[in-house]
Amino acid sequence: MPAEIHDLYDSILILDFGSQVYCEMLPCTQKMKDLKWKPKGIILSGSPYSVYDEDAPRVDPEVFTYGVPVLGICYGLQEIAITFGGKVDAHTHREYGFAKIQVKKTGNELADRLFEGIDVGPDGMQVWMSHGDQLTACPPGFITVADTRTSPYTAIAHESRPIFGVQFHPEVSHSIKGKEVIGKFVTEVCGIKGGWSMESFIPREIARIREICGDKGQVIGAVSGGVDSTVAAKIMHEAIGDRFHAIMVDNGVLRMDEATQVHKMLVEDLGVNLTVIDASDLFLSRLEGVMDPEKKRKIIGNTFIEVFEEEAAKLEKQAEEELTQKGGEAKGKIEWLLQGTLYPDVIESISFKGPSATIKTHHNVGGLLENMKLKLIEPLRELFKDEVRALGRLLDIPAHLVGRHPFPGPGLAIRILGEVTRDQVKILQHADKIYIEEIRAAGLYDKISQAFVALLPIQAVGVQGDKRTYDQVVALRAVQTEDFMTADWFVYPPEVLRKISSRITNEVKDVNRVVYDVTSKPPGTVEWL
Numbered sequence: 001m002p003a004e005i006h007d008l009y010d011s012i013l014i015l016d017f018g019s020q021v022y023c024e025m026l027p028c029t030q031k032m033k034d035l036k037w038k039p040k041g042i043i044l045s046g047s048p049y050s051v052y053d054e055d056a057p058r059v060d061p062e063v064f065t066y067g068v069p070v071l072g073i074c075y076g077l078q079e080i081a082i083t084f085g086g087k088v089d090a091h092t093h094r095e096y097g098f099a100k101i102q103v104k105k106t107g108n109e110l111a112d113r114l115f116e117g118i119d120v121g122p123d124g125m126q127v128w129m130s131h132g133d134q135l136t137a138c139p140p141g142f143i144t145v146a147d148t149r150t151s152p153y154t155a156i157a158h159e160s161r162p163i164f165g166v167q168f169h170p171e172v173s174h175s176i177k178g179k180e181v182i183g184k185f186v187t188e189v190c191g192i193k194g195g196w197s198m199e200s201f202i203p204r205e206i207a208r209i210r211e212i213c214g215d216k217g218q219v220i221g222a223v224s225g226g227v228d229s230t231v232a233a234k235i236m237h238e239a240i241g242d243r244f245h246a247i248m249v250d251n252g253v254l255r256m257d258e259a260t261q262v263h264k265m266l267v268e269d270l271g272v273n274l275t276v277i278d279a280s281d282l283f284l285s286r287l288e289g290v291m292d293p294e295k296k297r298k299i300i301g302n303t304f305i306e307v308f309e310e311e312a313a314k315l316e317k318q319a320e321e322e323l324t325q326k327g328g329e330a331k332g333k334i335e336w337l338l339q340g341t342l343y344p345d346v347i348e349s350i351s352f353k354g355p356s357a358t359i360k361t362h363h364n365v366g367g368l369l370e371n372m373k374l375k376l377i378e379p380l381r382e383l384f385k386d387e388v389r390a391l392g393r394l395l396d397i398p399a400h401l402v403g404r405h406p407f408p409g410p411g412l413a414i415r416i417l418g419e420v421t422r423d424q425v426k427i428l429q430h431a432d433k434i435y436i437e438e439i440r441a442a443g444l445y446d447k448i449s450q451a452f453v454a455l456l457p458i459q460a461v462g463v464q465g466d467k468r469t470y471d472q473v474v475a476l477r478a479v480q481t482e483d484f485m486t487a488d489w490f491v492y493p494p495e496v497l498r499k500i501s502s503r504i505t506n507e508v509k510d511v512n513r514v515v516y517d518v519t520s521k522p523p524g525t526v527e528w529l
Helices: 001-006 060-065 075-083 178-189 198-213 227-243 258-269 280-287 293-326 344-347 385-394 424-440 496-505
Strands: 012-018 041-045 069-071 087-103 127-137 142-147 157-158 161-167 218-222 244-250 273-276 335-336 375-377 450-464 466-479 511-516
Touching: 001 075, 041 075, 041 178, 060 075, 069 075, 069 178, 075 127, 075 161, 161 178, 161 344, 198 227, 198 375, 198 385, 218 227, 218 293, 227 258, 227 335, 227 385, 244 258, 244 293, 258 273, 273 293, 280 293, 293 335, 335 466, 424 450, 424 466, 424 496, 450 496, 450 511, 466 496, 496 511
Parallel strands: 012 041, 041 069, 069 161, 218 244, 218 335, 244 273, 335 375, 466 511
Antiparallel strands: 087 127, 087 142, 142 157, 157 161, 450 466
16 A cells, blocks of 8 residues: 555554455565554454464564554464464364354453454354464463354453454454454554545545556556456546557457457447457467466466557557557557456465465466566555445446456366366356356346356266266356455255256256355365366
């Protein structure tokens, strides 16, 4: 976040050990003496590491003498514990997913402040856990403020200093009262007044874009028709008008008829001057024989950049020719590439010793060419999916565009678990089309955050037309989430699943079996690859 923003808003510093935390972060290696601004409080994030490992990431000890409140989340709790003399061990009972915590009234006014006034319910408060280690001895000077059946120190607090730790993840939507817990820390413990809003984000971001691009700078935009790139394109158009050139690349692994539909939607609904480039042969040729999902992502990311740089050169040449023919003032060069990168993309694509543990490479973050000529401009990089949808509504983008389910940049290539071929793409396109048609027909599309089909690299025995078949298997996936950092699988009515399965196995050639994925995130991810 630019330094001047801290002059406008009270801020919380989050030190990242490699989590997927809902916030802006600096790495845990940040030295407090090097900070250019004064936070009102500090949050220590979660991490995939164990605090007792020899090379475990550690926070600057000055965090605890800096004079502001501290809240540790998951690994952050364990970091607090071992710093102050507690003990953390691996536990035989790992906790991933939902849990119920029991909040204790300790009688200590400071310690009780984190949960004060929050209705935890008679059976306890539902939270989201994601840990294999746990605190086994509370550090001296701390008291327990919440526990579970298997975790005796689910939340702790210092007896006389504003230092708190929670083992669960209050920042994710599946911790039902989690935002209230963070709100207590931010407003009542840290004394933050607030003031940040999506309404204030729009003029600030437009001003930032204009400052970056200047009076003549032109931007070429990666537009897919998804909510992220659509909102990014709209705000870019608001900022620099016709100096923004929207480009959609048909990479051969889009959904059925996607390029045609997106062109119609963006041109008719948003008035965007969109160019569609058919590069399907190039992408599919480079994906030939590639099985590894990370290689697929990097190939697609690199090829995207090459295509955009080539298109930018064409547009500049065209502008020069028009200038020669008509005369007038020269346009600025195309120096920038717009992308709809979100904060979860950034978090999941960067490794800790950089700092977050890499979950997967996003083609628009970790799959970029090191020597790319275009400079990136990413107006949504600090936002999460729910914030982008809210931003889209404020920008008057039609509801059917704002509400579209996310579609990954690498497209169907990462939903084909195996080699990507034209035949495999056609199979998956057909199955995916049926799936989306049926959940729309059942009135469920808007209740689901993301739904898709994955084509598995296995074959199964079946009986079709009174004969034995040995054909492919597809997996259906549907999740509910607000922030896409955690997600729970969607519970379909049985008759809906039955109809989807029947249509796919009857209408899609070479598929004879359909399965449904009932894995939450964590331990899974939303996508299969």
